[in-house]
Amino acid sequence: MTAPRTLFDKLWDSHVVGRRDDGSCLLWIDRHFVHEGSHHAFRKLSERGIPVSEPGLTFGVADHYVPTRGRARSGGTGTAGIENPTIRGMVTTLEENTKAHGIHLFGLGDRRQGIVHVVGPEQGLTLPGLTIVCGDSHTSTHGAFGAMAFGIGATDVAHVMATQTIWKKKLKVLRIRVDGRLGPGVGAKDVALAWIARLGADGARGHVVEYAGPVVEGLTMEGRMTLCNLSIEGGARCGMVAPDAVTLDYLHDRPFAPKGDEWEVAEAAWRALASDDGAEFDREVTLDGSDIAPVVTWGTSPEDAAPIDATVPDPDRASEERAGHIRAALDYMGLAPGRPLDGIAIDQVFIGSCTNARIEDLRAAAAVLKGRRAQVPGLVSPGSSLVKAQAEAEGLDQIFRAAGLEWVESGCSMCVGMNGDIVAPGKRCASTTNRNFRGRQGPGARTHLMSPAMVAAAAIAGHLTDVRPMLEGRT
Amino acid sequence: MSGWSRHEGLGVALPDESIDTDQLIPARFMATPRAQGYGRFLLHDLRHDAEGRPLPDFPLNRVPDATILITGRNFGAGSSREAAVYALVDAGIRAVLAPSFGDIFAANAINNGLLPARISSGDMERLTGAMPDRLEIDLMARCVTGGGLQALFELDPVWQMKLVNGWDDIDLTGAHQDDIAAFATADRIRRPWARPAAERSLS
Structure with missing residues (x-):
């Protein structure tokens, strides 16, 4: 009989490639997203002459610098119509880098283009049980699916591209339970800002947050993504929610999600991810959803x-x-x-x-x-x-x-x-x-x-x- | 990257709390290639007036040769932009002493040889009162001395060794190439669903 484990423990254990004596683990990365801001990391790779080790697991999305107006007028990949040369350069550099390394890009002219943390889930690239990284702090969003997802800086982006792994020391787990029921006009954003106001913007530093309780279970995937997205604003590297029927319904038939027999195997694995009864958390906080009013900063x-x-x-x-x-x-x-x-x-x-x-x-x-x-x-x-x-x-x-x-x-x-x-x-x-x-x-x-x-x-x-x-x- | 274990330099205090990544380097500068240097972007909108003139009273403008920054809690909160660290490093900063740091910022700092040292709020206030003055940092002893004060700081031992040895993760990971290949092979069987169903979707 093994000791009860948390969702985070299970995600961690299933991705350990190697260990160092000092306690750091080398973790396998299942998905890596890059965007225009990843230019520093691509440059680091080219300076060392290193290829991307698993281009099939890395996906590019044009989002940080893309114009929001006048795109319908520009043909081709859409970049030619960007007037500001610096901004155009950022978007075309992403195109060139992804092309050079054989990375699939959801570029400016792609009908599936969007913000990386919206596109990943929408395309079924984000799945339960995965490790997901991106050079963007709001990568915590993807944890809504029961994934371990966190933002990294350019040096680590280059490391992931070169090795498909990352060195990490195990984090602590804070469970935030939200009991009761949210009133009308109150949603996931209010829950997130309420806990951050209570614990502080560094309140969950060094922790991942697992969200649980009836309010969280009652949220749609969109709501859970909002909650996990804002985890970083409370200092947590990751937010996560155990996958359930809501998660499976969202993912079924998404373009990159598993299909047929593979889906059956995946579903069984995903259903086993939830924290075990009796699993111990390093810290627990409980909120009453019924007490939460619409919040503003x-x-x-x-x-x-x-x-x-x-x-x-x-x-x-x-x-x-x-x-x-x-x-x-x-x-x-x-x-x-x-x-x-x-x-x-x-x-x-x-x-x-x-x-x-x-x-x-x-x-x-x-x-x-x-x-x-x-x-x-x-x-x-x-x-x-x-x-x-x-x-x-x-x-x-x-x-x-x-x-x-x-x-x-x-x-x-x-x-x-x-x-x-x-x-x-x-x-x-x-x-x-x-x-x-x-x-x-x-x-x-x-x-x-x-x-x-x-x-x-x-x-x-x-x-x-x-x-x-x-x-x-x-x- | 070369390692270091001792540093002596001029300390400057910036006692505000929650100096976030967007203040360390405003987003509009981040398209610049690193080779051009990021030091001039450091805390740009706090150091300059709306017309871009340096504010003479801003601590970093008063002590331009500072290499050690003493500041409030939650330093570097926010974005994963490593450019926030580039701005500090390119401006000559070697160590930041604060009661707490944004996690991603601290990891990025270590990857660039910059020390994110956690000190108590009390030590932060005492050191702030003694600045500007020369300080000496001893990484192995996790100790900062100067201004008539001595304070111990917290630093993850893994990060301490990385700083001292100047380790580069890509080089270190090279020793694990076989482990990575073995993991990838076994994982394709263990979790066939974990790879994107790309062939079916990219058309």
Whole structure:
């Protein structure tokens, strides 16, 4: 009888290639995603004259720098139409590098192009039981399928390309249970920001987070991806959810997922992944989902988050340790201590990013916006080109357009501002993204993070506000 | 990469907490080839005014020769961009002392010979009060001395050895080539489903 193991233990044990005396393990990597930002790593390989060892396990996606406007006009792979030469260079360099190494690319002209953390799951490249890495911290998203998925830097990207492995010391496991039930207008984004506000942006440092409990089991794959995506904002390298019927339903018939007999074998393996009864966690935290209200951020770290019916914190009433950060954050954000969060006027909205731009997110925003008009301008960038097509088939694009928002192509867009979609200095944006860091959406930009439904509500009101009254009488 | 076990240099304090990767290097600079140097991008939007003029009072502008940075908790949180480490290293920084670090940042730092040393909040405050001053770091003793103070720091022993020896993971992994090949072969049988069903999907 072996000791009960956690989901993380099982994932770890099944990928150990070798061990060193110092306790580090060499882990096999099942999937590796690269994007325009991977140019440093490709250069490291070429400097050493090393080939990619398993090009069939590496996939390229153009997302960080791609334009979100004017793409329909440019022919071929679509890069020729990019006006900014630096941005065009980033996208064409990815094309050249993936081609040179025999790596399949979901490029700019591909109908399956989108944000890497949306495309991977959508294509069935992300599966339970896999190790998945990418040079992007939000790789934690893929853990929603019961995979061990984490972001890595350029040196490690080059190592994975060269060896299909990575050196790692085993992490600790924090289980976050969410009991009870979420109220109407409350979703995965609110759960994530609620735990990060409670534990801190470094609260889960050195841990992977396994999410469990009835609220998590009740989430769709889209919701679970949002939750796992934001794990890194609480300091955790990975988030994960044990695969169940919801996971299997999502994956069945996805293009790269196993088929036929192979699916049967896979399903049996995946069903055995859940943490065993009696498995021990290094740390456990429990939240009551019924207590969670829609959450917004007020500062410059994702931990600076509070329910919409709260007020902006007062540094004079905070601990000495915390007061300095609050003062600096409020100064940057242009907010006075003690004022209600509800009513903070915004200049624009953004609906997009690997956190909240999947079909369910767009539906949630559209459900609030339908038949209403936004008081401020805004951008809606779907998580992938396939999500965009699906949303258009459902008529969601018409709802966004009728509300006065701009419906654009898919990419990382205004979440990271690399493609030129930025918030102007001093402007305030209600955003479905993942980081409210200083300058994240552009130099001097002021970001308030919240769910797609809450962004829609802010667009209609012209200020931060509680979405729940706007949902009354709507499903 | 060459290893190191001692470093003596000028320390500078930046006592803010949560100095994230997007502040260490704003995204708009990241298309630049590394060969051009990343030091000028370090904390760019904190060090300069809106017109791009250096702010004379910013600690790193007052102590441009600093090689050791003392800062608040959650340093390097956020993005996996190794460019955040390149900016520090290219600006001459050899060690960052803080109560906590973003995990990916810390791993990237080690891969580039930069020490992410965890010190207690109390030591952080005491050292901050004593800066700028010369400091000496002893990696094997996990100790920083200077400004009339001495503080022990935490560092994963695996990372300590990597820094001291200047180990490169790709070189180290070379010794495991046979293990990797054996794992891959056995894994194709053990988990046939784990490889992407590529042939059926790429058309």
